Amino acid sequence: xxxxxxxxxxxxxxxxxxxxxxxxxxxxxxxxxxxxxxxxxxxxxxxxxxxxxxxxxxxxxxxxxxxxxxxxxxxxxxxxxxxxxxxxxxxxxxxxxxxxxxxxxxxxxxxxxxxxxxxxxxxxxxxxxxxxxxxxxxxxxxxxxxxxxxxxxxxxxxxxxxxxxxxxxxxxxxxxxxxxxxxxxxxxxxxxxxxxxxxxxxxxxxxxxxxxxxxxxxxxxxxxxxxxxxxxxxxxxxxxxxxxxxxxxxxxxxxxxxxxxxxxxxxxxxxxxxxxxxxxxxxxxxxxxxxxxxxxxxxxxxxxxxxxxxxxxxxxxxxxxxxxxxxxxxxxxxxxxxxxxxxxxxxxxxxxxxxxxxxxxxxxxxxxxxxxxxxxxxxxxxxxxxxxxxxxxxxxxxxxxxxxxxxxxxxxxxxxxxxxxxxxxxxxxxxxxxxxxxxxxxxxxxxxxxxxxxxxxxxxxxxxxxxxxxxxxxxxxxxxxxxxxxxxxxxxxxxxxxxxxxxxxxxxxxxxxxxxxxxxxxxxxxxxxxxxxxxxxxxxxxxxxxxxxxxxxxxxxxxxxxxxxxxxxxxxxxxxxxxxxxxxxxxxxxxxxxxxxxxxxxxxxxxxxxxxxxxxxxxxxxxxxxxxxxxxxxxxxxxxxxxxxxxxxxxxxxxxxxxxxxxxxxxxxxxxxxxxxxxxxxxxxxxxxxxxxxxxxxxxxxxxxxxxxxxxxxxxxxxxxxxxxxxxxxxxxxxxxxx
Numbered sequence: 001x002x003x004x005x006x007x008x009x010x011x012x013x014x015x016x017x018x019x020x021x022x023x024x025x026x027x028x029x030x031x032x033x034x035x036x037x038x039x040x041x042x043x044x045x046x047x048x049x050x051x052x053x054x055x056x057x058x059x060x061x062x063x064x065x066x067x068x069x070x071x072x073x074x075x076x077x078x079x080x081x082x083x084x085x086x087x088x089x090x091x092x093x094x095x096x097x098x099x100x101x102x103x104x105x106x107x108x109x110x111x112x113x114x115x116x117x118x119x120x121x122x123x124x125x126x127x128x129x130x131x132x133x134x135x136x137x138x139x140x141x142x143x144x145x146x147x148x149x150x151x152x153x154x155x156x157x158x159x160x161x162x163x164x165x166x167x168x169x170x171x172x173x174x175x176x177x178x179x180x181x182x183x184x185x186x187x188x189x190x191x192x193x194x195x196x197x198x199x200x201x202x203x204x205x206x207x208x209x210x211x212x213x214x215x216x217x218x219x220x221x222x223x224x225x226x227x228x229x230x231x232x233x234x235x236x237x238x239x240x241x242x243x244x245x246x247x248x249x250x251x252x253x254x255x256x257x258x259x260x261x262x263x264x265x266x267x268x269x270x271x272x273x274x275x276x277x278x279x280x281x282x283x284x285x286x287x288x289x290x291x292x293x294x295x296x297x298x299x300x301x302x303x304x305x306x307x308x309x310x311x312x313x314x315x316x317x318x319x320x321x322x323x324x325x326x327x328x329x330x331x332x333x334x335x336x337x338x339x340x341x342x343x344x345x346x347x348x349x350x351x352x353x354x355x356x357x358x359x360x361x362x363x364x365x366x367x368x369x370x371x372x373x374x375x376x377x378x379x380x381x382x383x384x385x386x387x388x389x390x391x392x393x394x395x396x397x398x399x400x401x402x403x404x405x406x407x408x409x410x411x412x413x414x415x416x417x418x419x420x421x422x423x424x425x426x427x428x429x430x431x432x433x434x435x436x437x438x439x440x441x442x443x444x445x446x447x448x449x450x451x452x453x454x455x456x457x458x459x460x461x462x463x464x465x466x467x468x469x470x471x472x473x474x475x476x477x478x479x480x481x482x483x484x485x486x487x488x489x490x491x492x493x494x495x496x497x498x499x500x501x502x503x504x505x506x507x508x509x510x511x512x513x514x515x516x517x518x519x520x521x522x523x524x525x526x527x528x529x530x531x532x533x534x535x536x537x538x539x540x541x542x543x544x545x546x547x548x549x550x551x552x553x554x555x556x557x558x559x560x561x562x563x564x565x566x567x568x569x570x571x572x573x574x575x576x577x578x579x580x581x582x583x584x585x586x587x588x589x590x591x592x593x594x595x596x597x598x599x600x601x602x603x604x605x606x607x608x609x610x611x612x613x614x615x616x617x618x619x620x621x622x623x624x625x626x627x628x629x630x631x632x633x634x635x636x637x638x639x640x641x642x643x644x645x646x647x648x649x650x651x652x653x654x655x656x657x658x659x660x661x662x663x664x665x666x667x668x669x670x671x672x673x674x675x676x677x678x679x680x681x682x683x684x685x686x687x688x689x690x691x692x693x694x695x696x697x698x699x700x701x702x703x704x705x706x707x708x709x710x711x712x713x714x715x716x717x718x719x720x721x722x723x724x725x726x727x728x729x730x731x732x733x734x735x736x737x738x739x
Contacts, residue, residue, distance in 0.1 A: 041413020063482030068443035086358035095447035142629030145594030154626035159187035170382035199405035203248035226343035245327025253320035272335035280334035281306030388450035453486035462496035475507035516559035519566035531668035534584035541593035581667035619704030640681035654737030
């Protein structure tokens with residue numbers, strides 16, 4: 001009931017948002033879909049399936065979109081941080097971006113254990129898209145090397161990795177986009193895995209536990225769990241404190257309002273005190289840096305619990321003094337004995353009539369496999385919306401393969417200390433949970449055309465098919481959605497050719513490999529590739545193209561790394577003030593392989609403001625119908641071997657584009673202060689039309705703007721000859737037919 005839509009008319013490929021009420025639902029887990037036969041271990045998850053059905057041809061063609069229960073927030077910058085505060089109760093939300101113009105109709109269907117319900121039919125109109133709206137992305141149906149917009153124009157996909165401050169988050173993203181500027185980077189790879197679901201990268205910090213490889217410690221244990229839970233948080237002498245605030249952002253409050261914080265926990269053999277006369281046991285305090293052993297003077301928000309106590313709830317009420325909650329900390333203090341186990345810690349505003357408002361804390365329940373975190377999800381919403389308004393697309397890494405919690409739910413529904421169940425197969429509880437999470441992502445973010453694709457996990461095993469199988473399941477689900485998006489996964493080394501060509505991987509939209517020069521790269525000689533970034537790109541681009549995958553190839557993490565560590569960029573690059581290393585990588589993309597490189601280390605790009613390098617290439621490539629299916633290797637020749645020439649040609653269209661590079665002019669030669677000789681010579685390109693005249697437009701690669709134009713005719717053999725004189729760095733050229 002109470003169905004309300006955001007507009008009566010929207011642009012094609014723009015989002016319409018519909019909110020509605022589901023009355024008298026009995027679902028206990030409304031973020032999960034209804035499953036009449038839940039997997040083992042999920043019997044308690046009584047879900048509800050709410051979907052919108054959209055059609056513009058009398059229900060002959062139906063686009064089905066999942067709905068989700070959204071907690072709305074007020075969002076604004078406060079004290080240079082993202083302040084979010086709940087607005088009202090959660091509302092059912094349905095989002096859809098219509099792929100065609102005309103009159104559309106929709107209805108809402110709901111299914112849960114109590115039965116089914118269907119709404120009446122509603123309508124809206126769809127007008128033509130605006131000038132900056134070219135639609136969502138897809139693999140080109142005419143050239144499988146490339147991505148293209150829904151309107152058929154080629155997507156160039158220049159960009160790199162990205163990430164945003166936990167404190168400023170969506171506002172930090174907007175600042176990044178401001179720094180990037182218009183027309184420059186347009187594809188950003190962003191890790192959101194762990195922000196919404198699971199235990200990896202969750203906001204609770206330990207100051208004493210070691211990292212699990214690259215992952216922060218979770219403090220979770222399978223030893224104790226409340227009710228149907230799988231885990232709890234354990235505090236003991238080795239890990240006496242877990243807290244939020246540092247590196248996680250802070251919860252927004254309203255000064256002067258009352259709040260109730262509540263924790264469900266138990267204690268076992270908590271004895272003391274270690275320091276006589278001081279309180280001891282497990283407690284909740286507020287502190288942004290609660291150093292173990294030094295928290296005794298902080299006031300307790302919830303009084304200490306000690307000894308042996310069963311699962312129970314403790315709570316306290318306080319009045320906010322500031323706009324942000326100081327880091328909530330759960331502390332086992334002044335005792336060397338025993339342990340405390342925590343199931344959840346939640347906080348609500350106490351409303352004037354005594355009712356409680358929406359839950360406020362991030363990641364309040366440690367059984368996070370059964371919950372989706374709405375506060376950070378709202379910030380992601382803001383980032384995707386802002387990106388869409390600026391023509392930026394996101395390749396979203398949505399999961400963490402080594403998630404401690406998600407690996408320990410066995411196919412029989414029981415906890416497993418050994419783990420390894422993240423990609424468990426059909427019928428397993430973890431596969432059902434993955435699908436519920438994907439459905440939530442589709443519902444919440446799938447209508448944004450700024451979503452380039454869903455990347456299942458970062459750097460899976462290149463030789464193992466379990467994650468490829470899971471990614472294929474995600475790909476089938478995404479393809480069936482009313483707003484489909486591409487799907488892939490990535491591997492940590494090699495091209496993983498056998499895995500990508502395995503039939504299991506056929507549903508995946510594109511290949512994704514990672515390679516740095518030294519650490520994870522495999523092409524030799526590595527030092528020569530290190531010093532010549534254009535060659536670094538071209539060698540891997542050729543190998544990826546030669547593999548014959550039959551789909552686009554994304555170089556998801558490209559890096560020029562140091563000898564000391566794979567986590568550190570080659571230090572000498574810092575001396576390349578003009579970004580010659582990046583310039584050469586970007587312009588080498590004129591080559592026919594079609595790989596999309598996303599550079600990993602972004603500090604120099606951002607700090608030195610190298611964004612215009614991307615924009616210059618984008619301007620040069622603008623208007624080239626790269627994905628029309630006719631472009632092939634230009635196979636240009638040069639009379640001087642120091643002239644490096646790469647490009648493509650469309651013989652039928654009489655078009656070509658080339659990048660011509662002085663191969664001695666490398667970033668390393670520039671940094672070393674070498675005397676770099678100029679180079680001259682002739683470039684030949686077979687256009688296969690005898691004596692045909694062509695318009696030859698020369699470009700400045702620093703600006704991406706044309707500098708001169710001439711008409712040149714091919715010779716009797718159809719070969720077009722171009723002359724290059726005293727080339728210091730590089731140049732580029734477009735060839736068009738003279739009508």
